[in-house]
Amino acid sequence: MKKIEFEQLKETLYYEKMENGLNVYLLPKEGFSKTFATFTTKYGSIDNDFVPLDSNEFKRVPDGIAHFLEHKLFEKEDGDVFQQFSKQGASANAFTTFNRTAYLFSSTSNVDKNLETLIDMVQSPYFTEKTVEKEKGIIGQEITMYDDNPDWRLYFGVIENMYQHHPVKIDIAGTIESISPITDKLLYECYHTFYHPSNMLIFVVGPINPDQIMTLIRDNQKKKNYKEMSEIKRRFENEPPQVAEKKRILKMNVQTPKCLVGVKACDVNQTGEKMLKNELTINILLDILFGKSSENYFDLYNDGLIDETFSYDYTQEEGFGFSMVGGDTEKPDVLAEKLQKIMLDAKNGQHISEKALERTKKKKIGGFLRQLNSPDFIANQFTRYSFNEMNLFDVVPTLEKITFVDLQSAAEQFFKEDRFTVCQVVPNK
Amino acid sequence: MAVANDQTIKKNGYTLHIVKTNKYKTNTLVWKMKAPLTEETVTLRALLPNVLQSSTKQYPTTTALRSYLDDLYGAGFFVDLAKKGEYHIMSFSIDIANEKFLKDPTPLLQKGMNFLSEVLLNPNIENESFHSETVEKEKRTLKQRIQSIYDDKMRYSSVRLVEEMCKGEAYALDANGLSEKVDEITPKSLYDYYQKAINEDELHLYIIGDVDEKEVETFCENLQFKDRSPVKLENRNSVQIDEVKEIKEKQDVKQGKLNIGYRTNVQFGDDDYFALQVFNGIFGGFSHSKLFINVREKASLAYYAASRLESHKGLLMVMSGIEAKNYDQAVTIIREQMEAMKNGDFSDQELVQTKAVINNQLLETTDTSRGLVEILYHNVIGHQNLTVDDWIAGVNNASKEDITKVAEKIELDTIYFLTGMEGNES
Numbered sequence A: 001m002k003k004i005e006f007e008q009l010k011e012t013l014y015y016e017k018m019e020n021g022l023n024v025y026l027l028p029k030e031g032f033s034k035t036f037a038t039f040t041t042k043y044g045s046i047d048n049d050f051v052p053l054d055s056n057e058f059k060r061v062p063d064g065i066a067h068f069l070e071h072k073l074f075e076k077e078d079g080d081v082f083q084q085f086s087k088q089g090a091s092a093n094a095f096t097t098f099n100r101t102a103y104l105f106s107s108t109s110n111v112d113k114n115l116e117t118l119i120d121m122v123q124s125p126y127f128t129e130k131t132v133e134k135e136k137g138i139i140g141q142e143i144t145m146y147d148d149n150p151d152w153r154l155y156f157g158v159i160e161n162m163y164q165h166h167p168v169k170i171d172i173a174g175t176i177e178s179i180s181p182i183t184d185k186l187l188y189e190c191y192h193t194f195y196h197p198s199n200m201l202i203f204v205v206g207p208i209n210p211d212q213i214m215t216l217i218r219d220n221q222k223k224k225n226y227k228e229m230s231e232i233k234r235r236f237e238n239e240p241p242q243v244a245e246k247k248r249i250l251k252m253n254v255q256t257p258k259c260l261v262g263v264k265a266c267d268v269n270q271t272g273e274k275m276l277k278n279e280l281t282i283n284i285l286l287d288i289l290f291g292k293s294s295e296n297y298f299d300l301y302n303d304g305l306i307d308e309t310f311s312y313d314y315t316q317e318e319g320f321g322f323s324m325v326g327g328d329t330e331k332p333d334v335l336a337e338k339l340q341k342i343m344l345d346a347k348n349g350q351h352i353s354e355k356a357l358e359r360t361k362k363k364k365i366g367g368f369l370r371q372l373n374s375p376d377f378i379a380n381q382f383t384r385y386s387f388n389e390m391n392l393f394d395v396v397p398t399l400e401k402i403t404f405v406d407l408q409s410a411a412e413q414f415f416k417e418d419r420f421t422v423c424q425v426v427p428n429k
Numbered sequence B: 001m002a003v004a005n006d007q008t009i010k011k012n013g014y015t016l017h018i019v020k021t022n023k024y025k026t027n028t029l030v031w032k033m034k035a036p037l038t039e040e041t042v043t044l045r046a047l048l049p050n051v052l053q054s055s056t057k058q059y060p061t062t063t064a065l066r067s068y069l070d071d072l073y074g075a076g077f078f079v080d081l082a083k084k085g086e087y088h089i090m091s092f093s094i095d096i097a098n099e100k101f102l103k104d105p106t107p108l109l110q111k112g113m114n115f116l117s118e119v120l121l122n123p124n125i126e127n128e129s130f131h132s133e134t135v136e137k138e139k140r141t142l143k144q145r146i147q148s149i150y151d152d153k154m155r156y157s158s159v160r161l162v163e164e165m166c167k168g169e170a171y172a173l174d175a176n177g178l179s180e181k182v183d184e185i186t187p188k189s190l191y192d193y194y195q196k197a198i199n200e201d202e203l204h205l206y207i208i209g210d211v212d213e214k215e216v217e218t219f220c221e222n223l224q225f226k227d228r229s230p231v232k233l234e235n236r237n238s239v240q241i242d243e244v245k246e247i248k249e250k251q252d253v254k255q256g257k258l259n260i261g262y263r264t265n266v267q268f269g270d271d272d273y274f275a276l277q278v279f280n281g282i283f284g285g286f287s288h289s290k291l292f293i294n295v296r297e298k299a300s301l302a303y304y305a306a307s308r309l310e311s312h313k314g315l316l317m318v319m320s321g322i323e324a325k326n327y328d329q330a331v332t333i334i335r336e337q338m339e340a341m342k343n344g345d346f347s348d349q350e351l352v353q354t355k356a357v358i359n360n361q362l363l364e365t366t367d368t369s370r371g372l373v374e375i376l377y378h379n380v381i382g383h384q385n386l387t388v389d390d391w392i393a394g395v396n397n398a399s400k401e402d403i404t405k406v407a408e409k410i411e412l413d414t415i416y417f418l419t420g421m422e423g424n425e426s
Helices: A065-072 A081-087 A111-122 A129-147 A150-162 A184-194 A210-222 A272-290 A295-302 A332-347 A354-371 A375-387 A392-401 A404-414 B042-052 B062-071 B108-121 B132-151 B153-165 B187-200 B213-222 B273-285 B290-298 B324-342 B348-365 B369-382 B388-397 B400-408
Strands: A002-006 A011-017 A023-028 A035-041 A091-096 A101-107 A200-206 A247-252 A258-264 A311-317 A320-328 A420-427 B007-010 B014-020 B026-036 B076-084 B087-097 B202-209 B245-250 B256-263 B305-310 B315-322 B411-419
Touching: A011 A210, A023 A210, A023 A375, A035 A111, A035 A375, A065 A091, A065 A101, A065 A129, A065 A184, A081 A091, A081 A111, A081 B348, A091 B348, A101 A111, A101 A375, A101 B348, A111 A200, A111 A210, A129 A150, A129 A184, A129 B315, A150 A247, A150 A258, A150 A320, A150 A420, A200 A375, A258 A332, A272 A295, A272 A311, A272 A320, A272 A332, A272 A354, A272 A392, A272 A404, A295 A332, A295 B062, A295 B132, A320 A332, A332 A404, A332 A420, A354 A375, A354 A392, A354 A404, A354 B026, A354 B062, A354 B087, A375 A392, B014 B213, B014 B369, B026 B108, B026 B187, B026 B369, B042 B076, B042 B087, B042 B132, B042 B187, B076 B369, B087 B108, B087 B369, B108 B213, B132 B153, B132 B187, B153 B245, B153 B256, B153 B315, B153 B411, B202 B369, B256 B324, B273 B290, B273 B305, B273 B315, B273 B324, B273 B348, B273 B388, B273 B400, B290 B305, B290 B315, B290 B324, B315 B324, B324 B400, B324 B411, B348 B369, B348 B388, B348 B400
Parallel strands: A023 A200, A247 A420, B014 B202, B245 B411
Antiparallel strands: A002 A011, A011 A023, A035 A101, A035 A200, A091 A101, A258 A320, A258 A420, A311 A320, B007 B014, B026 B087, B026 B202, B076 B087, B256 B315, B256 B411, B305 B315
8 A cells, every 4th residue: 555645735645556457545534524435437428439348349339328337336136225325324326427437425434334335336237127128217307307407408519519529429318219229238248348447446535544444445356356457449530620510509498598608629638747737727727717806707797798607617538628618698699709709819818917827826726725625526536637647636736837838828729719619598489 | 422513602793603623724704694584675685795795895896806815815705695494594605725735824814804894894885875886787697596597497496386385475585586676776775775784684603614713703803793682583384284286387398397395394493303304314305215216216207306304494395307297196106105104104224224324414514614504503593502413313313203293294285397388288
């Protein structure tokens, strides 16, 4: 077991790689009542074209299968694992993103038992024809629920506009039609390919004894047999730099129109330090341009173009990346035009300054400390960072290193007209 | 183990609560202002905190104010409105880095306290009136906020249930106020109301973090208010249910939203309140509960089917998203679960497991400073003095008999269904 100290933050992280390739990280947090544990596989909605284990050929699987699999892992021959967790006083959950699936629990007692329940649940799949069919009704309602949600439709509308081929444009849960051909066999095939320990990570944070927890996980893994695994082969079509659609308007049962401007990222093959620095730089850039302390925010709010739903963010993962800016607005076209103009002007050096950079860095450092209050944040983000070969605890030192030149060059590279797109939701009457 | 309880100190016009803990990397200040929820004041109170947070005398624009907060290592500052029983609560929260995790030794907590008193006591006024452009902007935003409820169908249907169920009671009002009352507010009328609220509301300040009590008290010197005796509501109005109301509303939605309201006739502070909490946990609070198991897992009708309590009003609300054609089946299953609870048809295992999960949830809530404030603030609303340990003991002591007894008091009041344009003509 390795021990990694972060002096300024007063945190100590423990790490070990199990013989079967599983990465385990433990972060003791004194004073907290709750322990939070996640068991995550690097497998999400975009992994739909790959070479299954024990095969040599690529296979395309139905949209939404990673999310379907997430639902089904909670069910075993003798019932639902939710029951087991609640008997042990824990609350369990799971979620699927574009590129990972996480299973988690939090509890203030019986941590050892809950951790074993979590690991064993994920490592003992049980699917039958009947239970797979039944789940289609439940997931069907989950999909319909999102169909009625204008913010979700808008969010995916922007992504669909940006991407011509990349599966990031496919809704994580799929559609009612796309999940209908899913079978127990297909689920097992995906499971065996992506749920190998070498493709997974456990993170436990809370008032724990790291020696004891590491021993528990080590002993648990020794009882299980896994074949050596070579690298998983995934396939993605070549994605052109330009957006697929410049504009899309969705009509829905809403009273206030919504508008998001999307920017498709260009350099999406970074990992590690480069990716961390790029991600932080673009986040700072957006903060300077659109944060509540910016002149732009003041003007847009003053002109009645935005309200408190206004937001901006940047997402970057291996193979795709995008930023979204916008919110509810009475004048979606005017807002879209102004937001694009602000970004293009920033490319020419407008709106950004050394002073704003220094202030925003401070803001980000304080914001990071606030996030470290949350065990959930630490576990989820640490895992995401690790899958991208970055380290969550490098955020502050990396922030400190960002210069005005970095900011300028990020603006120049990121804001390009053929990478902009607009999606709006407007009332259907 | 005593779980983070507050030390309370009477100050001029308000109560200071300090919770000393070293588990966070930030310090949190939460300022709460409480008054009865009424039709006359609800919209003024919904607007006021938003006007106060956008500028002050010293920081006369949002840009200036927010730049200052960014300089304080991105201190988080936000306002919030809530209704608890028939009280309307305005909250102002500041979350500020603890400088011991920074290279820079600026005394941030003190600056945070000064900022709070600036927002509350030195607003951006001109001639006994709020800055008029700011008020106009915030009126527009408030109207948009009220309107946005309509666009989120889950929220809309739960608001509609409360409106229908509590017609004629103050509780039917939404904490964000009434859209049609926004326009009549002027910079002057809002300022007059500000004076009234500052002088008459019940005030509480919570400070949570790795702080020095003595030091905090000296920081509080800036915050001085007039003494007052706040309005105390007789927080219990019994409502006679003559007939179950059934309301169906049509809109262009794909998924029907089923919301059912019960009167529990039990409130926070009552002897059987904790039994009601356990009741709710077995019935619909969790993923092992009867609603989840029967509506979702067995009948495969929904993705979500859950219940929650409105502790200070004594309501139990069920919510689920279903296909319109399954309305009758879903309502039947939900009513059957309620009958089962009334008949004591639940196992010891369900009881034990629910208590474990509730205790877990409570302790987890105390791990966040905001959550802890919410738990402690229940005492203010319910005029109690319960510690987190009292909560845990109360939950643990609830017996099967207590739970069936509390179940007998629960009455179905209103079934509300938001449904799509086609189908469901039966």
